[in-house]
Amino acid sequence: MLDTGVPDLAQVLDALGSSLLRPLTALPEGPVPVSGVLIFEPRAPLPNVRDAILLAVGVGTAEARAKELVAAAAGVGCACLVVKSFGEPVADLVDAAQRSGVVLLAADEAVAWHHLDAMISTALASTVRFEQAAGAPAAGDLFALANAIAGMVGGATVIEDPRRRILAYSTLPGQAIDEGRRQGILGLQVPTGPDYDEVYRALVKAGRTCRFPAFRGGLPRLGVVVRAGSEELGSIWVVDAEGDLDAAAEQALSDVADIVSLHLLAARTADDAVRRRRADLLRRLLADPSSVTAVAPQLGLDPNQPVAVAAFAVVSSRADDVLAAHAATRLADLVSLHCEAHYGRHGCALIDGTVYALLPSGPSPKAHHELVADIARRAHGALRVPIQAGLGSLVPGLRSIVSSRADADLVLRALTDRPGEPQPCQVATIDEVWAGATLSALAQILAAHGALPRSLGPAVRAHDLEHGTTYADTLLAYLDADGDFAAASQRLSVHPNTIRYRLSRAEEIFGFDLADPDERLVLWLRLRLGDQVGW
The missing domain is CATH 3.40.1390 (Udp-n-acetylmuramoylalanyl-d-glutamate--2,6- Diaminopimelate Ligase; Chain: A, domain 1)
Incomplete structure (x- = not known):
């Protein structure tokens, strides 16, 4: 055959x-x-x-x-x-x-x-197994392939992906279909329900062509899983309207699964190429907003349409760098798929471990927040790593996109700098973390000005490290407590007089004046932000 x-x-x-x-x-x-x-x-x-x-x-x-x-x-x-x-x-x-x-x-x-x-x-x-189907369709032409299978096996055919989305269906005249197939084609999605769930579980477990009786007033079917190695790529379903598809039809469907897997992998490769091109365009736009005239039409965007930038990141320790890089790549795929489903193929890019996505203006800013939160939750569930997401402000057009990206980056830094263990899923806007975002921005400024005097925070920490003292912790506790000796002593589990003595000695050693509000503010900032700026 x-x-x-x-x-x-x-x-x-x-x-x-x-x-x-x-x-x-x-x-x-x-x-x-x-x-x-x-x-x-x-x-x-x-x-x-x-x-x-x-x-x-x-x-x-x-x-x-x-x-x-x-x-x-x-x-x-x-x-x-x-x-x-x-x-x-x-x-x-x-x-x-x-x-x-x-x-x-x-x-x-x-x-x-x-x-x-x-x-x-x-x-x-x-390659040589589909010769009997004259004019075998080119790789990626799934609808032509569905028609070829329908003609070979003898029934209306549907090709689906693992999430039961209908990728292609046959259109040969005279082949019967039922209401389930009709509804699936209209929505390009197989209807949900426990009966369908049980059928798919049985099909995946069997690993070969299976027969399924009619249910819910439908027609019987043949089905087979499409795989590449151990990876499930989808499934093929053929309606057996008259109940006369024999063992030869079952064998033909099993044989053709190899061809379909090739087409699905080729289609995936084409989709990946398109996604990479959009990512390159978004990188160009974020790096050079003046390129908007050339880039916007290729992303299918109006340059003057309001837009926001969302930034997603995997939270990991230094020991997890390799795993984090792999997770970030998978995160980019997940973000891209979800954004495409809501806004179309506008662009999603992985840049230095952060995934950026363009969100064109929707019905309300709340809709953006809900989408970003939903993506972050789903990504955390799929990748099983902590996920952080920052939503930049809505800007009037693509020429202002750098401002929205800066907001999103600042939100991510504020979430990262929060004390304590990272939460499994954190999502915020600049307005929701304004205090932490402000401190993160100040940390950047301090880190960029190495010429500033280092006689306050850095000097205190260096002294503590050399002499085994605790002046930095004592000063932070005192300043965090707004000058309340009792609260500071309770935090450090020492007597209030110990706090007074340490502060007095610190003023003598380092030459600052806690009575001066400006010096108190700068001292607190330098102690508070020391870890962020490498002090």
Whole structure:
């Protein structure tokens, strides 16, 4: 029924598309058979698997071992070698590949290696298996694919993502559908309910084509999960209106799941490319508001439309830097998806660990706050790390976007500088944390003026560190208590006279005057903000 011949490299590249894999060397005139995918492991010799596609994970194109890997790949008979250049020169590696007779391919640097592995493996499994469906649709054309499946299997077809959103549906005439499918297509979402939940659980657990009887007055169906490796990408559903879809139809649906996984992965890659471009545009706009004339049309925004900037960040300790970077990337994806659902594809960017999103003016500022809070809660639930979000002020147009971003950044700093352990999810505007935001802004000013005299806060802390004294803590307790000796002594668990003695000694040692309100204010600020400015 299906051709199970060996795929050709040119066919695989056609199926994946040039945006994913780009030849750096000319393809041979004749066919190049491909047997599978290998991932380079530097601590082990290459397995002797002929005609494999070798993924050079972690190997820079300018490194000496890249040329060594080309020679090793040729030695075991690999069909081609896939690299990521990340801007490094490739000319020498191209020459080495041409001399060795190994095809050299450049992968899209933004596509993770494990996704690339899954996409190539799916392409290999499906390239020659869909030949009977004349004019098989190009990767990403899901509606044409749904029609091809409907014609092959024999029933109205729907392709869904893991969240039961309908991505495509067949439109062949004469194929019966029921009310559930009709409502799903109208809203591009499968109806909710316990019956549906049970069906999806059974389908995922089975891992093969399943038959489901009619319920709620609907029609029977065949269903199959679409996967790339262990990752669930979605599902395919075919209506069995007459109950006559046989075992051959079940097998055909199972076989076609490989092709659908390739299309879904390709569609995801295309979406990622679009999202990266919007992120680049937003970065440009935030760095240079004068570019608004060129950037706004590409983001689909009116330059004079009021807009706010929201900033999201993962809270982590220094020990969690690697995990935090990974979480920040996932956070950017979550923020982008939620903002697209509410405002369209305007832009979301990850910049130095902070995720920024544009929020065009809505019905009210409260709507922005509610959306940001909802995104932060969902992100915390999905990532299981503390999330902070700052909502910048609404500005009259994109030319003032830097001001809104500055507000959002200041809110994040104020939330970060709050004493105590970070809360699981914190969201605020500049008006809600004005006191902390003001102190954070002052800390920036103090940190930027290293020429200011250091005879107050820094000198006190340095003395305490050298002599084992507690003048800084005593002064802060006294100033925080607004000059109340009893309250300060209670906070430090010492006698009020001890507070008086320490303050008197501090005035003698450091030369300030606690009776002077200006000196009290500056002293408090320098002690209070010392950690933030590195004192």
